[in-house]
Amino acid sequence: MKNDDIKKLLAGDQGLRKNLLDPKMSRRDFMTVAGAMGLSATIGSSLWSNKALADTPQSGGHMRAGLNDTNTSDSLDSTQYLNTTMICISRGFRDSLVNVGPDDNLQPALAESWEANDAATEWRFNIRQGVEFSNGKTVTAEDCANSTLVHMGENSTSAAAGVFSGIESCTAEGNQVVIKLKTPNADMPFLFTDYHFSVVPTVDGKADLNSKEGTGAYFLREFEPGVKTVLEKNPNAWEAATAGYADSVEIIGILDDAARQSALISGSVDLINRPALKTISRLEKLPNINILGAPSNLAFTHPMRMDVPPFGNNDLRLALKYATPRQEFIDKILFGYGVEGNDQPLGPKFASHDETLKIPYDLDKAKYHFEKSGVGSTTIDLSASDTAYGGAVDAAQLFQSHWGKIGVNLNIVREPQDGYWNSVWNVKPFCACYWGARPVEDMILSIAYLSDSPWNDTVIKNARVDELVVAARGELDQAKRKEMYSEVQSIIAMEGGTIVPAFGQDVAASTDKVGVPSSFGGGWEMDGGHFVKRWWMKA
Numbered sequence: 001m002k003n004d005d006i007k008k009l010l011a012g013d014q015g016l017r018k019n020l021l022d023p024k025m026s027r028r029d030f031m032t033v034a035g036a037m038g039l040s041a042t043i044g045s046s047l048w049s050n051k052a053l054a055d056t057p058q059s060g061g062h063m064r065a066g067l068n069d070t071n072t073s074d075s076l077d078s079t080q081y082l083n084t085t086m087i088c089i090s091r092g093f094r095d096s097l098v099n100v101g102p103d104d105n106l107q108p109a110l111a112e113s114w115e116a117n118d119a120a121t122e123w124r125f126n127i128r129q130g131v132e133f134s135n136g137k138t139v140t141a142e143d144c145a146n147s148t149l150v151h152m153g154e155n156s157t158s159a160a161a162g163v164f165s166g167i168e169s170c171t172a173e174g175n176q177v178v179i180k181l182k183t184p185n186a187d188m189p190f191l192f193t194d195y196h197f198s199v200v201p202t203v204d205g206k207a208d209l210n211s212k213e214g215t216g217a218y219f220l221r222e223f224e225p226g227v228k229t230v231l232e233k234n235p236n237a238w239e240a241a242t243a244g245y246a247d248s249v250e251i252i253g254i255l256d257d258a259a260r261q262s263a264l265i266s267g268s269v270d271l272i273n274r275p276a277l278k279t280i281s282r283l284e285k286l287p288n289i290n291i292l293g294a295p296s297n298l299a300f301t302h303p304m305r306m307d308v309p310p311f312g313n314n315d316l317r318l319a320l321k322y323a324t325p326r327q328e329f330i331d332k333i334l335f336g337y338g339v340e341g342n343d344q345p346l347g348p349k350f351a352s353h354d355e356t357l358k359i360p361y362d363l364d365k366a367k368y369h370f371e372k373s374g375v376g377s378t379t380i381d382l383s384a385s386d387t388a389y390g391g392a393v394d395a396a397q398l399f400q401s402h403w404g405k406i407g408v409n410l411n412i413v414r415e416p417q418d419g420y421w422n423s424v425w426n427v428k429p430f431c432a433c434y435w436g437a438r439p440v441e442d443m444i445l446s447i448a449y450l451s452d453s454p455w456n457d458t459v460i461k462n463a464r465v466d467e468l469v470v471a472a473r474g475e476l477d478q479a480k481r482k483e484m485y486s487e488v489q490s491i492i493a494m495e496g497g498t499i500v501p502a503f504g505q506d507v508a509a510s511t512d513k514v515g516v517p518s519s520f521g522g523g524w525e526m527d528g529g530h531f532v533k534r535w536w537m538k539a
Contacts (some may be wrong), residue, residue: 009072061537066269070253072226087529094198094214141172160196184474217244235511245536297437298348319370341500352485388432458497
């Protein structure tokens, strides 16, 4: 079957094309679909063979990505990262000790191996030898240890301080980084997959957090926060043979959904994140555009700061939860790209996700709790911007309609997109938000739901949650751990301060010029931020 014939066939049948390009589709599944569409086994096999050939990474070219979720206040200091754009930039020119691979499992990076003692209280990471920063300086265990220490201790200003709070000490011993924990943690290596962590050079005995020198597949050539970043391939990078295929990558900040999508259609960029779901059905019909969706624990959240009236009132919080139209949110805001949420952060891909925990749409219960709250006609402000997540403003209007049925007087505050994560989230009493997926439960709970978590955006302070999270962290019996996490989910859902109407998918879109692996993931959108080095430009 000739290439021209393949293109004509796929252009004429969007369903077939969508199945062929689905990164989660296996050969067997595709052959079944092709057969059901009336195609012969020969044609189906030819289509799949051409896909397999296209899935082989190619070197060269200039990749241009238009990304939402960026700010002019962004910096290279990874302890302060707030958005997807900085995660992607960091994944391009820096490295961690370990990564989350496309299969969502751990894979070696600057640490080529690691081991723990029997109690899982001491971990040793063996640092890869011969790796250099982009200025030629050899990476040492001291660099890796110092890059860890900035996230530890009472004086740490890192947003990942909660994730690393269980570490007692971190030292460099020869070619090893030695981590000693306060309590056992069977998932400890996953901590280093947090996007706030990256290895930077040591200067004057401390990690140089703003350094442009990294060990990644690319050099950082230009960095204009919130506007444009240019990366250039580093031919001497330690993984140059297996990652970083494009000669250069340009990341452009485009906050407006329509502008970002127009840039993709016109060919001004080769790929985008977060295509507007309300128009995605039209976008996916274009013959040169591919929709890339990956199931995720992405949570659409609406945190209420429980230390600010009236959100300290649990009856009010329960009233809003019971009056939230979850399926309508999925249908009208996510356009099917999601599943119902239950007002806690552990999504359906977590082994501990409690499927039995439901928060039904029940206006009678909602009215009962609202009347009990005594809030009455008090106006409640909800801050929203589509940089929080695509459709956040529309979602606020949806909530306004339904919450009004129980007597809630909701005022929607439309916030500017630039600076949203600095001046609105974790500042305003009630806002729209999203939380990208984390690979293990402890990471999301430690960073946002412990009493002393640095990103505790609901200001939840629950001694039982604190106790259970710490206990589950060191519990090696998976059945007991699941029970603990199930109780945590129930407490947060029924007593916590966030509304999670749905868990979604990580959705991106690209032109046919972009090559994408047969599977991708990584615990965050855009292949965990690794698209920069894992995706490629086709010849």
